[in-house]
Amino acid sequence: MADTLADLGLDLGLYIAGEWRSALGRDTQPVLNPATGESLDHLPLATTQDLDDALEASERGFKAWRTTPPEARAAVLHRAAALIRERADMLAAIVTREQGKPLAEARGEAIYSAALLDFHAGEAMRSYGRVLPRPPGLRSLVVKQPVGPVAAFCAWNFPVINPVRKISPALAAGCSVILKPSEETPASAIAVMRCFQDAGLPGDVAQLVFGVPDTVSRTLLASPVTRKLSFTGSVPVGKQLMRLAADTVMRMTMELGGHSPVLVFDDCDLEATLDTLVAHKFRNAGQVCVSPTRFHVQEGIYDRFAAGFAERTARIRVGDGRDAATGMGPTANPRRPGAIEAMVEDARSIGARLLAGGRRLGGDGFFFEPTVLGDVSHDARAMNEEPFGPLALLSRFSTEEEAIAEANRLPYGLAAYCFTQNGRRQALLGDAIEAGMIVINNVRTSWTDAPFGGVKESGFGSEDGPEGVEAHMMTKAIHAS
Numbered sequence: 001m002a003d004t005l006a007d008l009g010l011d012l013g014l015y016i017a018g019e020w021r022s023a024l025g026r027d028t029q030p031v032l033n034p035a036t037g038e039s040l041d042h043l044p045l046a047t048t049q050d051l052d053d054a055l056e057a058s059e060r061g062f063k064a065w066r067t068t069p070p071e072a073r074a075a076v077l078h079r080a081a082a083l084i085r086e087r088a089d090m091l092a093a094i095v096t097r098e099q100g101k102p103l104a105e106a107r108g109e110a111i112y113s114a115a116l117l118d119f120h121a122g123e124a125m126r127s128y129g130r131v132l133p134r135p136p137g138l139r140s141l142v143v144k145q146p147v148g149p150v151a152a153f154c155a156w157n158f159p160v161i162n163p164v165r166k167i168s169p170a171l172a173a174g175c176s177v178i179l180k181p182s183e184e185t186p187a188s189a190i191a192v193m194r195c196f197q198d199a200g201l202p203g204d205v206a207q208l209v210f211g212v213p214d215t216v217s218r219t220l221l222a223s224p225v226t227r228k229l230s231f232t233g234s235v236p237v238g239k240q241l242m243r244l245a246a247d248t249v250m251r252m253t254m255e256l257g258g259h260s261p262v263l264v265f266d267d268c269d270l271e272a273t274l275d276t277l278v279a280h281k282f283r284n285a286g287q288v289c290v291s292p293t294r295f296h297v298q299e300g301i302y303d304r305f306a307a308g309f310a311e312r313t314a315r316i317r318v319g320d321g322r323d324a325a326t327g328m329g330p331t332a333n334p335r336r337p338g339a340i341e342a343m344v345e346d347a348r349s350i351g352a353r354l355l356a357g358g359r360r361l362g363g364d365g366f367f368f369e370p371t372v373l374g375d376v377s378h379d380a381r382a383m384n385e386e387p388f389g390p391l392a393l394l395s396r397f398s399t400e401e402e403a404i405a406e407a408n409r410l411p412y413g414l415a416a417y418c419f420t421q422n423g424r425r426q427a428l429l430g431d432a433i434e435a436g437m438i439v440i441n442n443v444r445t446s447w448t449d450a451p452f453g454g455v456k457e458s459g460f461g462s463e464d465g466p467e468g469v470e471a472h473m474m475t476k477a478i479h480a481s
């Protein structure tokens, strides 16, 4: 198997003002294959001049793109969607190589990204305003306009979807965008940007930069050119960026971390619930902001649930994502196995029972076994901090009130999952749980036409759905007589 990115026909670079800029004369950093720990290539990092050039281009790009007719903007997005579908196998190969998830998951990510682009293309046509009733001679209009150049930052866990989720609604609204994806998964974002380039997006409208994250975010957010911050990543980094953005009072969309509770009631369909939950828990090795993490199970079925969960987990085959038999790949970077190991040890030291997995796997890759802990104390670190790895935490409850209190205990509020056949209870849970997405008897949180986002410290300003484009528009009232 080839083990460089060049073998996939991809050179790493920055995309600024419609040109690719190479490593020549720039600092670089290695991009690792998480399955082997080996370097795949070296990524150029932006200089101060690169960032200044990107800002200038973004300002020019906005002026041109905001007056481009919505039909023309939509056509570019549809063409980019078609190219992503056409290149899905190549994109999947890149994602698996630099991020580790199995090929089938990576391909699904590419296909869903194309659906997002098609949805946003439709929304580009629907930025409606209002005409308000007034006495004769007076007319009041409410109009929507693109907010301006966007600075977007996103994490490594969905190297194709995350960049598309940032670029696509911005372009639909008529904004230009400078994107800084994760330096750990740059090739996927580069391949996405090539789709936009080949779809005919004018060069100044979208820029792609990599660099020292703190320098890039400080530079882009301090500039008066930037009118919106859009971020997907951890709560601490999100708070830091919000502080920087406050200086120029810019608009923000913050898609931050979560610690999703799963409430499993005695009356659920137990076998179907287990099949669904175990598959969902270990998707992308648990490195998903909406990953189910805290499994609160009613006492009448707790023992059967724990046994069924552990038994299914032990059957998951861990390996290189390029192997078709692999059910779960490595974690994405060398930080995750140590972080998960420390959480497992901490939970066990205060009484958690190890039901499956629990160890790092040998070799040079960043592997950790799919792990299940039972009877986990609510004081365990993992029950309070986002685990972001292949770790399922089980605990028991007796009453509905207790389950709801536990679901709402943390400052996070992204997704929550509930399994119960009781209709009255389903309605109550939908009302009472503090989360941006509440999913009952299934696990799907992402639909192109529905808002995706959190409440409390998980963020604000949903992505996807009409809300995702609306978040890139400003509202003006015009009163004329």
Ligand code: NAD
Pocket: 153, 154, 155, 156, 157, 181, 182, 183, 213, 214, 215, 217, 232, 233, 234, 235, 237, 240, 241, 255, 256, 257, 258, 288, 289, 335, 386, 387, 388
């Ligand atoms: P991290 O907080 O160091 O980094 C998260 C992302 O933010 C990375 O892509 C990084 O490049 C970027 N980043 C870091 N500092 C930045 C800055 N100053 N300006 C702009 N971008 C910056 O965490 P990590 O070790 O890479 O990942 C672990 C944690 O990240 C997890 O605990 C989880 O909370 C969070 N995470 C969340 C998501 C999500 O979808 N919400 C995705 C990936 C990671």
